[in-house]
Amino acid sequence: MSVSGSGSPSELRAANRGRILDLLRTNGPMTQAELARASGLSPATISSIARELRGDGWLDDGDHPGGGRRRALALSRSAGVAVGIDFGHSHVRVAVADLAHTVLTEAEEPLDVDHAAEEGVELAGRLVDEQLEALGVARDRVTGVGMGLPGPLRRDSGEVGDSAILPGWIGARPEALMSARLGLAVRVENDANLGALAEIVWGAGRGCSELVYVKVASGVGAGLVLNGRLYHGSTGTAGEIGHLTIDESGPVCRCGNRGCLEALAGADAVLEPLRRRLGDRPTLRDVVARARAGDTGCRRVIADAGHALGLAVAGVCNLLAPERVVVGGELAAAGDLLLDPLRAIAARSAIAATRRLPITAGVLGERAEVLGAVALVLRESQRFVAEPPAA
Ligand SMILES: [Zn+2]
Numbered sequence: 001m002s003v004s005g006s007g008s009p010s011e012l013r014a015a016n017r018g019r020i021l022d023l024l025r026t027n028g029p030m031t032q033a034e035l036a037r038a039s040g041l042s043p044a045t046i047s048s049i050a051r052e053l054r055g056d057g058w059l060d061d062g063d064h065p066g067g068g069r070r071r072a073l074a075l076s077r078s079a080g081v082a083v084g085i086d087f088g089h090s091h092v093r094v095a096v097a098d099l100a101h102t103v104l105t106e107a108e109e110p111l112d113v114d115h116a117a118e119e120g121v122e123l124a125g126r127l128v129d130e131q132l133e134a135l136g137v138a139r140d141r142v143t144g145v146g147m148g149l150p151g152p153l154r155r156d157s158g159e160v161g162d163s164a165i166l167p168g169w170i171g172a173r174p175e176a177l178m179s180a181r182l183g184l185a186v187r188v189e190n191d192a193n194l195g196a197l198a199e200i201v202w203g204a205g206r207g208c209s210e211l212v213y214v215k216v217a218s219g220v221g222a223g224l225v226l227n228g229r230l231y232h233g234s235t236g237t238a239g240e241i242g243h244l245t246i247d248e249s250g251p252v253c254r255c256g257n258r259g260c261l262e263a264l265a266g267a268d269a270v271l272e273p274l275r276r277r278l279g280d281r282p283t284l285r286d287v288v289a290r291a292r293a294g295d296t297g298c299r300r301v302i303a304d305a306g307h308a309l310g311l312a313v314a315g316v317c318n319l320l321a322p323e324r325v326v327v328g329g330e331l332a333a334a335g336d337l338l339l340d341p342l343r344a345i346a347a348r349s350a351i352a353a354t355r356r357l358p359i360t361a362g363v364l365g366e367r368a369e370v371l372g373a374v375a376l377v378l379r380e381s382q383r384f385v386a387e388p389p390a391a
Pocket of ligand 1: 242243253256257261262
């Protein structure tokens with residue numbers, strides 16, 4: 001093996017092939033001109049590598065995601081697939097996409113909220129087996145498995161921490177369990193990070209390399225994509241926008257501080273003032289439906305949440321200057337009833353340069369997490385299948 005810094009011509013060529021394959025897996029179908037720009041390689045080199053990859057079965061012609069009649073290069077179906085799994089409060093979802101970013105199948109099964117981790121893993125494993133079999137995809141063609149779980153994951157031990165949402169998973173090591181069940185590499189991410197990736201690949205943040213995704217549901221969290229990659233910070237907890245202090249004398253938050261964004265815009269903050277109006281156990285879905293139908297109390301509470309979110313989003317825009325802010329989660333279904341007050345406060349509080357950054361609703365709804373788990377493999381996986389596809 002050569003140890004020279006520049007590498008032999010064949011090593012250089014292999015590195016360039018890897019670079020092209022990585023770009024196509026991350027970005028989906030691209031034209032030769034886009035590949036040349038993104039890789040820094042000459043158009044002649046791209047064209048020669050593309051010919052070689054096509055001969056080896058890696059590439060097909062694809063539709064360009066930007067539409068029009070441009071011919072794009074896409075990774076072939078036989079190059080591999082990415083699998084996503086999402087555990088929610090009362091369901092598990094599975095999706096499979098090819099490496100050209102086409103979602104091939106999605107499935108969902110109900111899951112008891114008190115299920116044990118092993119039970120959830122077995123059910124998800126069966127759904128993955130069934131879908132791969134229906135697609136005729138062999139296991140060695142699975143590039144990786146992304147997985148979403150509500151609740152905190154300890155980075156050091158890989159264990160699920162204290163989770164009020166999925167009590168049966170506390171202390172379990174989901175990556176290890178699922179990896180053992182499937183015989184495949186598995187990576188777990190939190191729901192806000194997955195939402196950010198899903199909206200970039202298939203939704204409202206398409207093509208952005210600087211994106212802030214704010215998920216407003218039972219909790220409030222953010223997924224940060226900086227320079228095209230998820231940002232975790234030194235502790236793995238970056239994006240905890242829900243615990244920014246918005247009002248120092250506000251209500252006490254579950255984290256122990258006062259006036260956190262989550263204590264002002266999370267589900268409890270939205271539902272609590274409406275209990276007398278809507279009865280004992282209203283849900284965010286009920287509140288959004290009533291607000292859309294014109295209920296002034298529900299509209300007021302959603303607008304107040306939008307106001308608090310706007311203060312936090314303004315700060316985030318000043319700090320990071322993303323290309324776009326996408327708001328997802330159950331409360332985002334309120335659309336402009338939430339976003340208009342949010343935008344108004346953000347515009348007032350942000351500096352001039354970031355005042356007009358687009359703030360839009362996510363478009364993927366409850367599919368955001370499972371699609372994000374697929375996108376995690378497409379965009380963040382370092383483990384690309386290196387062997388050429390079987391002819
Ligand atoms: Zn807090």
